[in-house]
Amino acid sequence: MKSDLIKMALILGLLSCVGPVAIDMYLPALPDIATSFGAPIEAAQYTLMSYFIAFGVCQLIYGPASDMFGRKPPLYFGLLLFTLASVGCAVAPTIESLIALRFLQGVGAASVMSIPRAVIRDHYTGARATRLMTTVMLVISISPMLAPLIGSILIVPFGWRSVFILIALLTLASLLLAVSSLPETLERKHRVPFQFSAMLGAFSTLLRDPVYMGLTCIGGLGIASFFSFLATASFLYTGFYGLTPTEFSLAFALNALGFFVSSQFAANLGMRFGSVAVVKWATAGFAISSLVMCAVTFAGFDEFVLLVAMLLATNVFLGLVIPTSMVLSLEEHGPIAGTAAALGGALQMLLGALSIVLTSLVFDGTPQPLTAAIATCGVAALVISRLTLRGIAHLAVPSS
Numbered sequence: 001m002k003s004d005l006i007k008m009a010l011i012l013g014l015l016s017c018v019g020p021v022a023i024d025m026y027l028p029a030l031p032d033i034a035t036s037f038g039a040p041i042e043a044a045q046y047t048l049m050s051y052f053i054a055f056g057v058c059q060l061i062y063g064p065a066s067d068m069f070g071r072k073p074p075l076y077f078g079l080l081l082f083t084l085a086s087v088g089c090a091v092a093p094t095i096e097s098l099i100a101l102r103f104l105q106g107v108g109a110a111s112v113m114s115i116p117r118a119v120i121r122d123h124y125t126g127a128r129a130t131r132l133m134t135t136v137m138l139v140i141s142i143s144p145m146l147a148p149l150i151g152s153i154l155i156v157p158f159g160w161r162s163v164f165i166l167i168a169l170l171t172l173a174s175l176l177l178a179v180s181s182l183p184e185t186l187e188r189k190h191r192v193p194f195q196f197s198a199m200l201g202a203f204s205t206l207l208r209d210p211v212y213m214g215l216t217c218i219g220g221l222g223i224a225s226f227f228s229f230l231a232t233a234s235f236l237y238t239g240f241y242g243l244t245p246t247e248f249s250l251a252f253a254l255n256a257l258g259f260f261v262s263s264q265f266a267a268n269l270g271m272r273f274g275s276v277a278v279v280k281w282a283t284a285g286f287a288i289s290s291l292v293m294c295a296v297t298f299a300g301f302d303e304f305v306l307l308v309a310m311l312l313a314t315n316v317f318l319g320l321v322i323p324t325s326m327v328l329s330l331e332e333h334g335p336i337a338g339t340a341a342a343l344g345g346a347l348q349m350l351l352g353a354l355s356i357v358l359t360s361l362v363f364d365g366t367p368q369p370l371t372a373a374i375a376t377c378g379v380a381a382l383v384i385s386r387l388t389l390r391g392i393a394h395l396a397v398p399s400s
Helices: 003-016 018-024 027-037 041-057 059-069 072-090 095-109 111-123 126-140 142-158 161-181 196-207 210-240 245-263 266-273 275-298 304-330 334-362 368-388
Strands: none
Touching (some): 003 018, 003 126, 003 161, 018 041, 018 072, 018 095, 018 111, 018 142, 018 161, 027 095, 027 142, 027 210, 027 245, 041 059, 041 210, 041 334, 059 072, 059 196, 072 095, 072 111, 095 111, 111 126, 111 334, 142 245, 196 210, 210 245, 210 275, 210 304, 210 368, 266 304, 275 304, 275 368, 304 334, 304 368, 334 368
8 A cells, every 4th residue: 555545544534533522432431421420320331322323413514515615614614623622521410411521522532433434535536545545444453452541551550530620631643533634525616515405405306316326324223233342341241241341341342353363364355256246245144143143142152252253243243244335335436435435434433322222121131132232233235235235336337
């Protein structure tokens, strides 16, 4: 990969880490947050749900805004709002105010979900775009590998509020990085003037495109399965299995490792076999591995090492499904890439928020609700991939 691509991947990856860090770093603190406010587990989980709802819906604003005003101004706004909301979370007096401030965090974080994807589409398509996307994801892998561990280290001596102070400082550094190093990739002549009817027309075009919607749902179901894990993992690992916050962080990092290692093969596999074939076979692997995991846990085999191994196997397939489906969904929508990335991200985050709500409602402290939720997502993704990608030759041809 050329040095300019590496530099772009590094910048976009670090910016894209902002959203995941706000999730991963405070995951070990969820039980402490519930205890400190005297709130039920569900209330602590709702701090995740409110974040994801805002994170998803507000991409519908940032995407069109980035098509109209360029990529950087909406990004600046989002990062600044995220920084201020993080400070607010650190001093939140009640669980209700924390839920509301997490919502504001999500509003800001939405900017670093859709805009980096649009930046990638401004320059590349096909396998080159997939390669850049997977390199960005490699940089993002810093978050699930290190963020929970850093969070657990902070929580013990300083309490859970210190996590949000560090998040605010890291986001401020990301804002300075965007100002100083990220080029504007959408030239003025290519910007779309604001027209409400044009924006609605773009959304209408995307919503009526079965390939775009199918690929968005496939990636969204993969994300939803991971969000079910996020909502329950800290309670499951520390409550059911008795892990310490630090041990939970290490186990979480191991699960994430499978995703990010396999994602690095997505571009090469796409060049060799075609991206559509990669999505089809990876969704099949996701469905089969998640069904096996579900069957094993419901049969009473819930040993910790076995569960982690099965989650690792499932995440390997997700590492191929999510980045490849993201790139493919934008392939035919270059002129409205920002809007397409925003709508896709919004729908995927809403699926994730829904999965958190449903999993939280049935979570009983055992692995069964989690594995059932992941298996449901896997089977649904497989069905949609077979219905959506049947006979799509123009996207199935490997590109360089």
